[in-house]
Amino acid sequence: MSDNRRGLDRPRDPGRMQLPRFDPEAFGRWSESIARYMGTAKFIVYMTVVIAAWFAWNTLAPDDLRFDPYTFTFLTLILSLQASYAAPLILLAQNRQADRDRLAMEEDRRRAAMQKADTEFLAREIAALRIALGDVATRDFLRSELSRLADELDEAAMRREKRRME
Numbered sequence: 001m002s003d004n005r006r007g008l009d010r011p012r013d014p015g016r017m018q019l020p021r022f023d024p025e026a027f028g029r030w031s032e033s034i035a036r037y038m039g040t041a042k043f044i045v046y047m048t049v050v051i052a053a054w055f056a057w058n059t060l061a062p063d064d065l066r067f068d069p070y071t072f073t074f075l076t077l078i079l080s081l082q083a084s085y086a087a088p089l090i091l092l093a094q095n096r097q098a099d100r101d102r103l104a105m106e107e108d109r110r111r112a113a114m115q116k117a118d119t120e121f122l123a124r125e126i127a128a129l130r131i132a133l134g135d136v137a138t139r140d141f142l143r144s145e146l147s148r149l150a151d152e153l154d155e156a157a158m159r160r161e162k163r164r165m166e
Contacts, residue, residue, distance in 0.1 A: 028092060028093075028096050031089040031092045031093050031096075032092075032093040032096060032097075034086075034089050034093075035086075035089055035090045035092075035093035035094075036093070038086060038090070051075070054068070054072070054075050055072070058070070058072065058075075
């Protein structure tokens with residue numbers, strides 16, 4: 001039985017740093033939800049209200065209660081931090097959407113190819129049926145043959161009748 005735990009009596013592997021593990025699918029869903037929220041009017045309105053309140057507080061409040069003076073350096077830092085995290089999250093969400101679109105497109109192509117093959121098969125079957133029906137007697141042909149046969153039978157009956165009379 002091998003023990004994967006490291007004790008204090010064993011040295012670490014040089015250059016190997018253990019990073020925390022995370023579920024990429026869960027992280028991707030989380031990033032998509034953030035990107036989806038950031039693309040809404042609700043987010044823009046809330047962000048506008050927060051920035052307007054920030055400006056109002058730091059320009060209209062008494063000097064000793066202002067936490068970010070006129071150049072709004074702290075606000076700039078926070079907005080830069082938000083942008084630095086938002087951009088990769090949005091890109092991750094776009095990449096996941098592109099992957100889904102690619103899979104959907106491949107599935108659409110596969111289905112289109114199957115439908116085309118089915119349509120071509122059915123067209124060949126219809127053509128074969130038409131060729132086979134070319135050899136089959138039609139209703140008009142049968143009527144004309146039955147009429148001709150009825151006429152021949154009538155003529156034969158008349159001839160017999162004439163022979164009997166003679």
